[in-house]
Amino acid sequence: MRQNRRGGALDEFEEIYRSNVGVLAAYFARRCWEPQEVADLTSETIVRAVSSFDAFDPRRGSARAWLFGIAAHVWAGSCARAADNRDAVVRLAGHRALDGGEIDELAAKIDAQQAGRELLERCAVLSGNERAAIELVDLAELTPKEAAAALGVPRGVLRMRLSRARARLRKEYGVND
């Protein structure tokens, strides 16, 4: 029943959603061990994207860059709540209890991100800005332009961070680009 659909903000958002929800879930799967947490953070990112969809202009940057910018804020908020020990009582926007099949899917996604998680652990030697650049470009597969937009920095700055980070990783661990 969904064939031959045309236009509309809902259609546009659905296209963005379907193209990016997998990589967003993977982004959180590299950070979390619990499927429910991955689900909550992914959902919160999408709900926030819905709220700010009016302000998203695809002529100024890609949808993926926009969503990863939101995801970074969502993750930062989650860390802040954890630091304040509020996570247990604060129910995030978009929270929805998972069924068994969804838990299995997200647990598999968490397992699949093991290599990415190890790379992030190795990135502990980097600054936060360098780590974010490496993850978005080398793990989330954003283009440098998209990563720069997601992080809110000029492309030249992003390239410099990437170059510096890769050089340091090569020196520390012999990690290839």
Add this chain to the structure above:
Amino acid sequence: MTEFEDNLWLEVVREHGQKLAGARRPVRRHRRATRPQLLAGTTVGLAAAASAAALLFGASTSPPAFAVTHNPDGTVTVKLMQPSGIAEANEKLAAMGVRARIAAQTKTPPKLVCPGGTVPTITFDPASIPSADELVIAPGQPGAGNAAALKGGGNTGAGATGGENHVVRLQSGGSKIRTQSDPDNHVARMYCP
């Protein structure tokens, strides 16, 4: 799409579909339509740009042919001002994950106007549509005599099994209109508010 991703999308549509449907979006086609003029500068390019501008102008000044809205109580309201809005209204219903559609009919009147200037409207609860069925909405006004045409057309509900023509009957249920599976080919009519 995984089950989680599908379920999350359904949740987004259910909770935020109305807000998304009404989101203001930049006009993406405008820049593309004018690009031939900028790149080529030919007469053809200018004509194409002028046509596109005329289309955009026409679209922005034409009265809406339909409206599909999610209500705070979970019901969905469909309004149909012009028969030309049927296809797009159905597309929007599908995009919202609502198993309902307006049946296009040859007897649909060219203008759908109720007394007092209101438009044919129907409000229903999508959650009450049985999972194997689809709500079929007759676009005519009460008494327009379209039910026979719909019956004869054999409106099979999406997902119905056994080859039966199976749509749903509306029943009053408090402030909401409830649907109930029915083996007969009953349809839901739009009404004049």
